[in-house]
Amino acid sequence: MNSPAAPDITAVDTIDALLRRAPVLPVLAIDHLDDAVPLARALVEGGLPVLEVTLRTDVALAAIRRIADEVPDAIVGAGTVLTAADLDAVVAAGAAFAISPGTTDALYIAARDASIPWIPAIATASELMRGLEHGHRRFKFFPAEAAGGVATLKSFAGPFPQAKFCPTGGIDADSAPRYRALGNVVTVGGSWMVPKDALASRDWDRIRALAQACTDSV
Numbered sequence: 119m120n121s122p123a124a125p126d127i128t129a130v131d132t133i134d135a136l137l138r139r140a141p142v143l144p145v146l147a148i149d150h151l152d153d154a155v156p157l158a159r160a161l162v163e164g165g166l167p168v169l170e171v172t173l174r175t176d177v178a179l180a181a182i183r184r185i186a187d188e189v190p191d192a193i194v195g196a197g198t199v200l201t202a203a204d205l206d207a208v209v210a211a212g213a214a215f216a217i218s219p220g221t222t223d224a225l226y227i228a229a230r231d232a233s234i235p236w237i238p239a240i241a242t243a244s245e246l247m248r249g250l251e252h253g254h255r256r257f258k259f260f261p262a263e264a265a266g267g268v269a270t271l272k273s274f275a276g277p278f279p280q281a282k283f284c285p286t287g288g289i290d291a292d293s294a295p296r297y298r299a300l301g302n303v304v305t306v307g308g309s310w311m312v313p314k315d316a317l318a319s320r321d322w323d324r325i326r327a328l329a330q331a332c333t334d335s336v
Contacts, residue, residue: 130255133215139167142305143168143170144161144311147309150177151181154171158189159189159322160325163326163329164329165332168195169185169193169195172197173198182196193214193215195216200218201224205228214234216232216236237257237258255281257284258285260285260287262286267285279302282304284303284305285297285303285307291331311325
């Protein structure tokens, strides 16, 4: 049996510094490439500089590249990273970090040599223990609300004091402060500050105001 991996303290510090730049991590699905830059600028101007562009659309990689090139105050990462090939692709696109909605052995192995931080997701204590064995200390908790929400994260704090989380999934403006109040939460992920109708109408002022509301709430 292989020995447990030692925690990479540098990687933990890097992830903490990155996620603590903003109280909320916007989770973005960008369908139209021309929306990428104005959307990123609106969120940054509202106080949310760390952005997760999910690989759920055909233009996601191009959107990451465009934001990285044209919005210098944004820290853009990639979400919905499902495979080692996805991880390679987002690195090539200029992502500053990567996040997955779950974990696989292949991703754990690929992440060891990746040039950017990778944050795996867990939903159970067993998945968390597996991640800790691989040397990880920072995780996405997904799907947060469906997996027990605040109560589950509180229960993790006792046996797993070394682990901290970015809960995502089903969180909104009302529930986000309850997560943020937990000692083992670094930041909260969500998309409520980018309503579908506001994005469809390119109402950047509304999105900027909603981002500012996230900032003001903490």
